[in-house]
Amino acid sequence: MPTLNGNQNGKKDYDFSGKKYKTLPTELLKSGGDAVRVDLQRNRLKQITGISQLTNLKELNLSRNEITDFPLEIRGLHQLEKLYLNQNSLKTIPENVFPSLGKLQFLKLSTNRLEKLPIDLNRCQDLTYLNLSNNCLKNLDPIVDLSHLKELYVERNQLYELPDKLFQNISLTLFKANGNPLRKPPVEVCTGGLKDIQSYFSMLEANAPHVYTVKTMFLGNSMAGKSTLCRSLEQGCPVPVEEADRTVGIDISEVDRDGIRFFFWDFAGQEEYYITHHVFITAQAFVILAINLSSYNMDEQSFKENVDFWIKNLQLKIPDSVVLLVGTHVDQCTETEVNEKKKHIEQLVEKMLKNHTDNLERRRKNLQDGDNPSLNYDQMHQIERLTEYKLKVLEFILIDCTKQEDIDRLLTRIKNDVLNKDTFPNIEKTLPRSYYDVEKDIQELVRNSDIPEHGIVSLNVLLPELKNRHDTLDDDKLKLILQYLHRIGVIMWYKEIPELAGSVFVKPSFLISLFKTIVRHDLVQELNKISSEQLKSENAIGKQKKRWISDYKDRASLNNVAIRILVRTELQKNYGKNDEELIEEVVGSSKKEGSLLSLLKHFDVCLSTKHNSPLNPKANEFYPKKDWVASNPIVFEPDACLFPNNLSDNEQVKQKWESDNTEDLNIHVYLLPEIPHGFFHRLVIRTCSLYSPYWIGKDQCMLCSGNKRFLLRERCDDEDQFIEIRCKESELDTPEDIQKAWRVIREIMKRLNTLTEQWQGLYQTVHSPCKAQDCDDYFEWNDWQEWLDDSGTNPFNVGLEGNQTCRNGHQRRTEWLLPRTPDA
Secondary structure: OOEEEEOOOOOEEEEOOOOOOOOOOHHHHHHHHHEEEEEOOOOOOOOOOOHHHOOOOOEEEOOOOOOOOOOHHHHHOOOOOEEEOOOOOOOOOOOOOHHHOOOOOEEEOOOOOOOOOOHHHHHOOOOOEEEOOOOOOOOOHHHOOOOOOOEEEOOOOOOOEOOHHHHHOOOOOEEEOOOOOOEEOEHHHHOOOHHHHHHHHHHOOOOOOEEEEEEEEEEOOOOOOHHHHHHHHHHOOOOOOOHHHOOOOEEEEEEEEOOEEEEEEEEOOOHHHHHHHHHHOOOOEEEEEEEEOOOOOOOHHHHHHHHHHHHHHHHHHOOOOEEEEEEEOHHHOOHHHHHHHHHHHHHHHHHHHHHHHHHHHHHHHHHHOOOOHHHHHHHHHHHHHHHHOOOEEEEEEEOOOOOHHHHHHHHHHHHHHHHOOOOOOOOEEEOOHHHHHHHHHHHHHHHOOOOOOOOEEEHHHHHHHHHOOOOOOOHHHHHHHHHHHHHOOOOEOOOOOOOOOOEEEOOHHHHHHHHHHHOOOOHHHHHHOOOHHHHHHOOOOHHHHHHHHHHHHHHOEEEHHHHHHHHHHHHHHHHOOOOHHHHHHHHEOOOOEOHHHHHHHHOOOOEEOOOOOOOOOOOOOOOOOOOOOOOOOOOOOOOEEEOHHHOOOOHHHHHHHOOOOOOOEEEEEEEEOOOOOOHHHHHHHHHHOOOOOEEEOOOEEEEEEOOEEEEEEEEEOOOOEEEEEEEOHHHOOOHHHHHHHHHHHHHHHHHHHHHHOOOOOOEEEEEEEOOOOOOOOEEEOOOHHHHHOOOOOOOOOOOOOOEEEOOOOOEEEHHHOOOOOOOO
């Protein structure tokens, strides 16, 4: 039976959601003019014959069905105000439908397969909300005249340009277009949102110049020849790089070649640096993957370390990237060896790309062939979205970096690749002239020493300087241009970090050099180099230095005094002076956190250490976004930073957690196709900044909320990889305790979900394993992301039976398996 709700006019709301209907239910068709709102989502409908009989219908929800052809009967619903047709398989919408829906205000067509819109969609002049995300649209011309439109979503389509006229609509207040290959406006402008786009068009001239800009990232293992390639391409001739001069962290350079502006980012290959790669590896990049053929062995392990690791990480982070494989050190191999190794790598790359696609298709088909595919629609859509990404691996090129002709050949190859619009569809960008002028002005201020040599300048100083040169640009437009320059890597301005919003780094290389001081493969050696004079400058002694080294080696903890010394040494080496004001701004003091630590924390690289104390069962429980008063307040000044990625065991966590119990609250969050490198520790840093005390290990973390203990654990089995979240059963005595535990788990999963969004090639599925001993069955969570809604008001699993039974017949109370909003 459907859920019925009457209203004061005798009209009715019908809820038939999730009933597996293949045709409209008879009861609904008999209702005639009584039905006002009808919910038919999560069924198996392919057509809705008879819907036109509901002549007074105002709201119709047909989302998550199996509709492929637009239901023409809908044009008979003249009173319709809200229509949901999202998450179906619509390919086209015929003309002469929307002119009949003159009262339509809300239309959701997201997650279909639409390639174009009907021209007469603009006849719906009352439309205020329109969602077209996750389709295949190439232009938006039919909707530019919707003058009352307030919210428009066109994310993840195939749009190259946005119509200027669309943004002259004064009603429009919210617009999202992420995930399109845009060149007008460029993606870097659209990322800023509606106001940035409107400002862009207001500054855009009729004959605005086109620019070709590409971020080129050099990746590969240590000693693969990345720096040699990068510097040789930069200078246009062979440049030998000694082992002692290899990259520490990241090196940045800019190269202009035949009208193409290249930004070269040379990433160090040692594992210690991987934790910072996610900060700077961005979409729309050209990746040059260097492979040292002289040390390459033709076996799976060598392929995995030199090629597979990098390509898989790119598939997860930027799955639509373009990768050029470059074989280096060919001068150290025979011609036969080179050809055999090249063939071996090419065959395995082809195999791994095919396996990736086949595995996704297999998972999608398994979900589609299930008992009720509508319940799995979100997962199926995520998989379909991933299959649309096409990571391009270009033809392998072999290079002898000691030969001029090989450097010329590589440069020609790179230029041809980036100018190929099939390979780089949005390489060409259209920009207002003021963007170029402001960038040139910043460079001139640096040359004239109007900006300090290190390149850190206050926003309140920079804006007036630029306004003096541009009468037509106000603060908002200048900030828009600065954000664009930040996104393409010319400057760095982290306006989203409160501690750094007032500072602009006009020399990104300076900021990178600061990262290098403490995120490096030879940090222990650098600590050992600290002299007695440097210790005295910080009122430290030799015994403390030994403790800093042992703490870092044993506990991955780096003392803030040591950080100050390392940064001071770097500044003196590069700028030849001891600028205390600059050192304090970068490293901070007891009163203020420095810009370096603010950045490292913002990017989930490290965490301020806190002095753990015994659990206090009487402590006030913490709820996010609510005031909290410590039961035993103390003054805390962090004295070190913890780098979880460097931890080598879980001993502390195991001692505090003791052992698992089958009755613990237990959730498995599967990250497919695999957990990205460093993901778990980034999650731990985000979570532990919210809850304390905590204990962190190599792949486990225990944290506390009140008297409840929670465990996060990374599991990488042969077949599956998942994050496990547990709460001790022995600490859940009442139903209220269980609800509180679910609230903490919700906060953890919110952070996990937000973090997952940074990897475009990932998707998630959530299970609660059966609690019976030796049972391998599980309970799958459907629509669980609704539970993470920030308002916390979305009902979840309402109406579930009090007990849940697995397929093997084991039964448990629902609240021990799944979160749910308590029944009213």
